[in-house]
Structure formats: structure tokens, C-alpha cells
Amino acid sequence: MNKLRRKQRIHVSGSNVVARPAxxxxxxxxxxxxxxxxxxxxPLSSSTGQYTDLIDAIFTATSAVCVTGLAVLDTATQFSIFGKIVIIVLIQLGGLGIMLVASLFSLSILGKLSLKAKITTQTEAKAVEGQDVKNASLSIVKVTFIIEGAIALLLAGRFFFGYGYDPGKALAYGAFHAxxxxxxxxxxxxxxxLVGFAADPWVCLPIAAAIILGxxxxxVILQIRRxxxxxxKWSMNTKLVLVGTAVLLAVGTVFITGMEWSNPDTLGPMPIQDKVLAGFFQSVQTRTAGFNSIDIGAMHGATWLGMDVLMFVGAGPAGTGGGIKITTFAVLLFILFTELRGESAVNIFGKRLSRSVHRQAISVVLMAVAAVLSGTMILLVVTDFTLDECLFEAISAFATVGLSTGITPDLPPSGEWVLIALMYLGRVGVLSLGSALALRDKKAVFELPKERPAIG
Amino acid sequence: MNKLRRKQRIHVSGSNVVARPAxxxxxxxxxxxxxxxxxxxxPLSSSTGQYTDLIDAIFTATSAVCVTGLAVLDTATQFSIFGKIVIIVLIQLGGLGIMLVASLFSLSILGKLSLKAKITTQTEAKAVEGQDVKNASLSIVKVTFIIEGAIALLLAGRFFFGYGYDPGKALAYGAFHAxxxxxxxxxxxxxxxLVGFAADPWVCLPIAAAIILGxxxxxVILQIRRxxxxxxKWSMNTKLVLVGTAVLLAVGTVFITGMEWSNPDTLGPMPIQDKVLAGFFQSVQTRTAGFNSIDIGAMHGATWLGMDVLMFVGAGPAGTGGGIKITTFAVLLFILFTELRGESAVNIFGKRLSRSVHRQAISVVLMAVAAVLSGTMILLVVTDFTLDECLFEAISAFATVGLSTGITPDLPPSGEWVLIALMYLGRVGVLSLGSALALRDKKAVFELPKERPAIG
Ligand SMILES: [K+]
Ligand SMILES: [K+]
Structure with missing residues (x-):
């Protein structure tokens, strides 16, 4: 029926290696x-001592564990101190959990080693060298607590000296926000x-720094440190993430500051340096942190659409940020530039991009687009909100951003479930999909004679 | 600096071959x-004998030549018989022009031959065999006029017998709509x-047939005929277009009919068989014809979003339809399925997909998304319309569909220019880009050592 050709590879199933950790x-x-x-x-978690609606509580827990930040309840007033501690613990578990799992996946993928194998200096990607999995995990925890501790102290100092919080509250608030x-x-x-701190660089900048590092x-953090x-010695991954982050932050700052410059409900009334600080701070949030120091709901529809794109792209892989990941987006862009230049191999920073990565990037993006569009469509059907609101909220949930046009607290339970599903898919699904695709080492048994349809 | 590896190919620039025809x-x-x-x-073209605003006239001409169908003026009342003849001639020139150029490009690409070379039976794609360019062109013109003639007669008969038009008007109207x-x-x-004919299968079905064939x-038409x-003997291209068209028409019919079933302003008041006919007819329009037999502006926002996707995908390559093309979309889907199954080669209908096509498909889609998003964003800035309206209109223009939520006649000149640019880019740009990418045979001089970043 079909002629066998070239590569008569033996079928090696990678499904067990992948399915179990995923x-x-x-x-x-x-x-x-x-x-x-x-x-x-x-009732323990509630400031009023009443039970909280289970779906609202599950929404909040999903938002915390998936480090999204979308809220159907007012975190400040709804929850007791115990409730707030539960939330921050869930955030730390979710963030650290993803960092650990994704990094181990990522190290395995980059080094093409099984999860249990020792990560040696010979790995192609050079992400982590001379360390085994246990050391890598310890490094992750150590880096996390060092950065969080430093930022917490900075914020606590500002809260104490600048706002007159008592020392305990200043430390607690510093730690929570760090x-x-x-x-x-x-x-x-x-x-x-954080609207109250829009003009305070001593609060906004440490928070922005923590977001960017995460x-x-x-x-990337480990490689920069070493x-x-x-x-x-930096890998393609490190370079792409660093350059991509810088470009996205700059483009986002210029775009948001420019679009909202004279909007009377956002940047309009501010002096110039505050406009730039707030514009930069919102740009940082699209690297999927989700704080806001200006009213997102009052922004122009075109600003929302631009932020949709920035949020969809998201942050670096194996970090605390979400989205399809900067590397995925960069790979697609490099493929486009390569095609436009008419070259046959995609070269990035002096290295050739592995061809199997092309297909992985397409797959992750297609699944992401399908998830966001399906979620948006269901939100359109079950609510009376407009496309710009539903699309923004769906992307914010899927990319675990947490910015909101303001509709999330008013969603019906069906709408809450849509966002819960998107947050979970965006966090666990993208990680599992990306890792599963890359980890798998299954090869085609034979290759068929090739053919090409017309494109475009 | 970088080690040379393998394929020490001679640099063969294909830019002259491509740049000239494009x-x-x-x-x-x-x-x-x-x-x-x-x-x-x-004034000759106007029913009132007045000059028509130049930008409105250019918009109409662009819409006709790019076979889009978006209208800032009412074609029925604004133009004289001379004006209507100009429009239908522009449509025929635009449609035939694209068919001719795209087919010749496509034949060259599929057969990997230069435009002047004879297309032989040894071409990989087997799209056209034993024919030279002149014969192929004649075939295109012949097929066009045979199909248009047959549909024109069917419509003229219906207008004459069913609606009592006098024979001349019946023929003229039959020819125009065919x-x-x-x-x-x-x-x-x-x-x-065509809202007046929503319940008349004798008008809707011949028109739908002409749209689908075009x-x-x-x-594809030629290969089916032979x-x-x-x-x-059918090529991958033919099979993808046929299966893709059938699937998209079916999915679109079910989706539109289902979503609008009880909408009092669209399908709601109709008896069941008319609902299905009108739902099917609208589904056919997203293969980028752009007639409407129900009020698009009254549809649900979620229906619009679904139609956005259907329109963006569009029709087959080297035909009269627009969009990124069914083959491009199918290639992306097959890449995804291949990744999910963990296979290393993308096999479609028993043939392996050429790897360079992966990158071409990504490139066409990225450029299309960039064009649509940019257009949408400018429309959002220069008008007060909502995202769902602006996005629908931008996709309709770029994919040369011509369906409208109703905002096009109310656009300011800047908005008209945005749609003019999108129509032109969508028609000429996608064709040139897709063909240029595929025709070019420039190879990398050397390949760099490969590396892979983390995806997702
Ligand atoms: K977040
Ligand atoms: K059209």
C-alpha cells in the first residue's frame, strides 16, 4: 500500500515515561x-464566621493554586486571617509545585534524559549542570525563599516607614504581597x-521585580546565577526568555501608556512620571501576575485587545507565569522570519532550532486558541457580557493572569466553572501538554513518500 | 564562530523567480x-447621475476586485445599470485573475517547476498533468464560464417562472448573481x-453550488473532472480541500442553525425546513462568499465568534474563496494530531507532509492573525463600535467574505481605508506570501548545531 522509506526505526513508546508524572x-x-x-x-476562613458558597470557595482555591488571581470575592474583606493564610499557602504550593515539576520536566526535556537520570554537564541545553534532581529541587526552594524574603522585607519596610503600619502588619503584608x-x-x-499604590514606586517596583523574576x-534564574x-554558556532557552521578556515589557509599557495616556478614568489625571510608572506596572502584570494599580475595567477596548495578546503570550517556561510561554511565541516568530528570508533552517542566537520544536509550538498554540475560544463562546452564551469582556476574562484565566474587566464577580455559576476549567487547563494542561510532547521519544515506524498541499 | 555541518549546499536565490510575478x-x-x-x-455609474464619493467608489471597487462583497453603498439603488456592469466585470476580473495567477503559482509550486516550464506528468502533486500553462489558463476560463453559464440559466429560469421577471431582467439577474x-x-x-429568497431553495441552492465550486x-475542479x-490519482491537495469543505459546511450548518434556532430576529420565526436551508446557506457563505439570507447583524454574539473562525479558515487555495485556506488549517490540525499521537512524521491520506510546509502554514497564519488583529485594533480606536463588530468586519474583509454585522456603511473614512487595506492584503497578500514562500528554493548555506528551548 505505501512504500517504506528511509528511517526504519524501531517503535519506542514513551507513553509510560510521560503519562505517569503528567x-x-x-x-x-x-x-x-x-x-x-x-x-x-x-466558617473559620470567613471574616463573618459564616460558610462561604462552595463554588466561590473552589473558584478562589483554583485561582490561588493556579496562581491566577481572578476573584469572585473580595479577598480583603471576605476572608479571615486564617482564610488569607490558606490563600497564601495555596499560592505558594501552586507556584512552587509548578516550578518544581516544570523545571524537572524541562530539565529532562532540555537534556533529553529520563526524570530519574542524573543531569550531567553534557546536556545539550546546559540549563542546569552537574546537579541531580534533588539538588535542583533544593535550589528551586532556596531561590524562591531568598527572593520572596528580600522582596517581603523591602515591602514591609515601605509599609512601616511610609504608611505607618505596625511592625507585625507591615511584615505580614510584605510577606503576603511578596x-x-x-x-x-x-x-x-x-x-x-494595588490602585492605592499606583504612584508609589517603593511598592510597585519591588513587586514588579518579584513578578519578573518569577x-x-x-x-533561567539558575543559569544567570551560575x-x-x-x-x-547561556542556553537558547535563557536568551529567548530574557530578550523576550525585555521586549514584551517595553512594548507593553509603550502600548498601555500610549493608549491610556489621556483616558480620564485611568492614566489621564496622573502626572507624567506616574503615568509611566502605572503603564510599566500594568505591562508587567501581563507577564501574567495580574495585580492592577489602575482600573482595568475603565481601559479602552483597544487596550484590552492588546493586553489580550500580551497575556496570551505570557511568561517564561518552568516559572510561576502562565500563557503559551515566551519561548513558544518566539519560536513561531523565528519560523516566520526564516520563511520570509527564504532560509531552510531556523537559526536562533547562532544555534539551529530543532525541527520537532516547530510542531510542538504549533500544537501548544492550537490547543490554547481552542481552549480560549471555547471558553469565550460559552461565556457569551451563558452571560450577557460582550465579546471584549468575555475574551479578556477567558485569556486572563487561561494564561493565569488574573486581570479582570470586572465581570468575574458577576458571573453565574456556569461562568465560574468555565473560568475554573480554563485556569486549570491553562496551568496544568499547558505544562503537561508541552512536557508530554517534548518528553516523548516515540518515533514513526516508517516514513511515507512525501507530498505537499498548497498553503495560503 | 559556528561549526558548519552537513548539507553544504550552494546558495540558490529564488527571489527573482518569485518577486516578479508577485x-x-x-x-x-x-x-x-x-x-x-x-x-x-x-456620474455614469450612479443611478442619480451624481458623482459618488471617491473613497466609497474605491471601497466598492476594492470589494469587487477582491471578491469580498462588503458594501458602504447599497449596490441595488446607488448604481446605474452601467455601474452594476462595472461591478460585475470587476468581480469577474478579480475572480478569474486570482484563479489564473494562483493556479499557475500553485501548479508551479506543486510541481516545483518554474512558471514557464512545461507541467509534466511527473509532478509530485499531480494537480494538472500533460498540460502547459496556456492550456491550463484556457481550462480555467472554460470551466469558469461553463459553471457560471449553467448557474445563470438555472437562476434566470427561477426568476422568470417563479417571480415573473421579464426574460431580459431574468437573464441579467441570473448572470449577475451566478x-x-x-x-x-x-x-x-x-x-x-438575498433575505427575500431565504425560503427559496431554487435560488439558494444553485447559488450555494456555485459558491462551493468556486x-x-x-x-481541485480540474482533477475531479479528469x-x-x-x-x-487525486492529490493530497484535492483530498484535503474536498474533505475540509464538507466538514466545514456540515459543522457550520449545525452550529449556525443550532445557535440561531430560536432567535426571533433570524431563524426563530421560520418553519423547520427553512431554518435548515437558511442555516446551510449561511454556513456556505463562510466559505467566503458573503451573501446573506438572514440578518447577520441580528445574530447572537457567540454565533458571530463561531463564524469568525469559519471565515478565517476560508476556502480552498487557487480558487475564488479567501481566508488562510482549508489546506493551511488542515496542515496545522494534522500537525497537532501527529504530536498528540507522538509520531514524528505528519502523514495525511497515506502520504507524508513535506516538512517545509509546516513552516509555510505557520507563517501564513501568523501574518493573517497579525493583519486581522491590527485591523481590528485600528477599527476599535477610530470608531465607537464593539470588539465583536470590529473583529467580525476585519475578518470578513481580510478573508474576503463580505458578511457584515452592519457597521461597514457607518464607518468613517479611516475605517474604510482599514477595510480596503485588509481586503487587498487578504486577497493579494496571502496569495503572494503563500506562493512566494513555496516557490522560493533558496537553501541555507550551512546548518548550525541544533538546540531546543522549552515549549508551553
Ligand atoms: K496571575
Ligand atoms: K466574498
């Missing part, structure tokens, strides 16, 4: 969400999120 | 639009487009 992650996240939801529903920021969670302890992803002065 | 097409279309616009602006339909142009001679593309009974 399933563990999926079940682990679901269980954490369920336990967190039950805790948050209990953890929330480094994990790209976007939860804040103020009813207006969004770079652990392999090879700060020897950029030749 | 430029000819771009200039040819622009010139036809300009001349058509001037003719339509003249040409408009086969060229996927969507222009109609009624102020409500949308299949010439290589090998009607020998499907083994």
Missing part, C-alpha cells in the same frame, strides 16, 4: 484545589488591589 | 481597483441582499 501533577493540583476549597468554604508577586498570583489584601522561570559573567 | 499581481490588482474606482465614482456567486463575491442586486479552487472515477 497524571500525578493533574491529580495533585486537583486534590490541592479541593482541599483548599473546603478550607476556604469553612509571595503573591513572585508566584505571579496577583492576589492583594486591598479591595482595590516569570523568567527557574532554569554564569552571570559568561553569557556564552 | 509584484505583477500586486500592481495589476491595484491598477484594476483604481480604474474601477474612478469608473464607479463617475458570476457573483462563483467568484465568491457576495454582491447582490437587492437592498436586503471555493474548491481550480486545481479523474472522477479514479480517486487514487
Amino acid at each position: 497524571r500525578t501533577v493533574a491529580v495533585g493540583f486537583a486534590a490541592t484545589i479541593l482541599i483548599g476549597g473546603l478550607l476556604l468554604a469553612s 509571595i503573591s508577586a513572585f508566584n505571579n498570583a496577583g492576589f492583594a489584601l486591598y479591595s482595590d488591589n 516569570g523568567l522561570g527557574f532554569p 554564569y552571570a559573567r559568561n553569557r556564552l | 509584484r505583477t499581481v500586486a500592481v495589476g490588482f491595484a491598477a484594476t481597483i483604481l480604474i474601477g474606482g474612478l469608473l464607479l465614482a463617475s 458570476i457573483s456567486a462563483f467568484n465568491n463575491a457576495g454582491f447582490a442586486l437587492y437592498s436586503d441582499n 471555493g474548491l479552487g481550480f486545481p 479523474y472522477a472515477r479514479n480517486r487514487l
